[in-house]
Amino acid sequence: MSKPKIDAGERRSALDEVIADMIAVDGPMPVDRYMALALGHEAHGYYMGRDPFGRAGDFITAPEVSQMFGELIGIWCAAGWQMMDAPAEWNLIELGPGRGTLLADLVRACSVMPGLRDGMKVHLVEMSPALKTMQAETFKRAGIEATWHERLEDVPDGQSLIIANEFFDALPVSQLQKQSGHWHERVVGLNCENKLVFGLASDAVAPALVPSWAAGAADGEIVEFSPARDAVAREVGRRITQDMGAALIVDYGHTRSAVGDTLQAIRKHQFGDVLAQPGEADITSHVDFEALASAVTADGAKPYGPVTQGDFLIKMGLKEREEMLRARADARQRIRLSKGAQRLVSGNQMGQLFKVLAVTHPDMPKPAPFNVEAT
Numbered sequence: 271m272s273k274p275k276i277d278a279g280e281r282r283s284a285l286d287e288v289i290a291d292m293i294a295v296d297g298p299m300p301v302d303r304y305m306a307l308a309l310g311h312e313a314h315g316y317y318m319g320r321d322p323f324g325r326a327g328d329f330i331t332a333p334e335v336s337q338m339f340g341e342l343i344g345i346w347c348a349a350g351w352q353m354m355d356a357p358a359e360w361n362l363i364e365l366g367p368g369r370g371t372l373l374a375d376l377v378r379a380c381s382v383m384p385g386l387r388d389g390m391k392v393h394l395v396e397m398s399p400a401l402k403t404m405q406a407e408t409f410k411r412a413g414i415e416a417t418w419h420e421r422l423e424d425v426p427d428g429q430s431l432i433i434a435n436e437f438f439d440a441l442p443v444s445q446l447q448k449q450s451g452h453w454h455e456r457v458v459g460l461n462c463e464n465k466l467v468f469g470l471a472s473d474a475v476a477p478a479l480v481p482s483w484a485a486g487a488a489d490g491e492i493v494e495f496s497p498a499r500d501a502v503a504r505e506v507g508r509r510i511t512q513d514m515g516a517a518l519i520v521d522y523g524h525t526r527s528a529v530g531d532t533l534q535a536i537r538k539h540q541f542g543d544v545l546a547q548p549g550e551a552d553i554t555s556h557v558d559f560e561a562l563a564s565a566v567t568a569d570g571a572k573p574y575g576p577v578t579q580g581d582f583l584i585k586m587g588l589k590e591r592e593e594m595l596r597a598r599a600d601a602r603q604r605i606r607l608s609k610g611a612q613r614l615v616s617g618n619q620m621g622q623l624f625k626v627l628a629v630t631h632p633d634m635p636k637p638a639p640f641n642v643e644a645t
């Protein structure tokens with residue numbers, strides 16, 4: 271994906287000033303620290319005070335594209351609940367619920383399963399005060415009671431289904447760059463005009479820190495890894511292995527670990543310079559699904575996939591669901607439904623780049639749609 275270097279000359283953001291001051295005092299900061307501040311700084315972090323979704327915002331996510339996305343994940347959850355032997359009490363956990371749209375659609379769809387909702391406890395992991403308020407409004411309208419937590423570790427133990435859509439891409443990533451045969455951590459520093467610029471830490475990192483798959487990389491190559499993602503993925507795996515359960519992780523990224531700089535900034539639906547306006551743009555990086563699967567299965571959970579989002583949704587019955595909704599829709603709604611379905615599954619939109627990884631307790635049967643052979 272091309273990343274135009276734009277935004278030069280735009281006004282500095284409030285957070286840009288804060289980060290520049292930190293660097294002036296403490297020296298250059300690693301890329302993961304920069305990303306964590308850009309998204310989660312208490313006062314000026316991108317997610318902390320705004321609704322970033324939709325046409326008026328910066329980007330759109332699958333649940334905001336079409337209700338069918340959340341509904342099909344709801345069907346997946348209904349099957350998952352049965353595979354856990356229909357527990358009387360269980361946790362439905364969502365990581366990074368955005369506006370709450372996915373969860374509301376999911377709960378509506380899985381509620382058709384008799385008994386499922388009786389002992390369901392909804393737990394949300396969310397850092398944004400602004401989005402927590404929006405989520406609470408969405409759930410009030412949908413008649414859903416929920417409890418919010420800062421971290422997955424704070425959610426009570428118990429049998430759980432865990433859902434995450436476009437959550438892991440927002441967790442900070444570290445970068446190393448190879449220079450003269452040695453790997454150095456990529457950092458954010460200041461140039462002589464006091465502007466944020468990328469640089470490299472002067473000391474080479476210990477060889478043990480370099481992922482083994484990067485051994486043959488050429489000078490100038492960048493590798494990414496994310497202790498923050500690994501830690502959450504390990505906690506997901508620990509919970510479902512210890513207590514029984516399953517997880518469904520959807521995000522954009524690559525199936526195999528590979529070299530490359532995937533850090534990106536999106537503002538008003540356009541790619542921009544990652545350092546231009548911290549706090550004003552969404553900064554993410556592609557998810558390395560090989561690393562994610564390895565972390566989430568560290569305690570023995572079983573992985574399925576990743577498969578493409580297009581493949582997942584079609585096998586879960588997207589076409590059939592669209593037909594059902596079309597049958598009772600007016601002409602405008604029908605257009606919206608088919609445009610939404612198209613956007614979710616087509617290869618040049620969300621269908622190919624987005625991947626779906628399922629993880630289950632090792633004793634659970636293979637979950638749908640991973641038990642369906644390709645036709």
Ligand SMILES: C[S@@+](CC[C@H](N)C(=O)[O-])C[C@H]1O[C@@H](n2cnc3c(N)ncnc32)[C@H](O)[C@@H]1O
Pocket residue numbers: 309310317331332333334365366367368369372395396397398401420434435436437440441
């Ligand atoms: C790109 S949005 C995805 C929202 C939603 N899942 C959807 O598909 O519409 C990322 C979500 O993760 C939350 N988030 C990002 N980093 C987080 C963190 N470190 N801890 C908790 N929530 C976080 C954001 O506030 C937001 O709700």
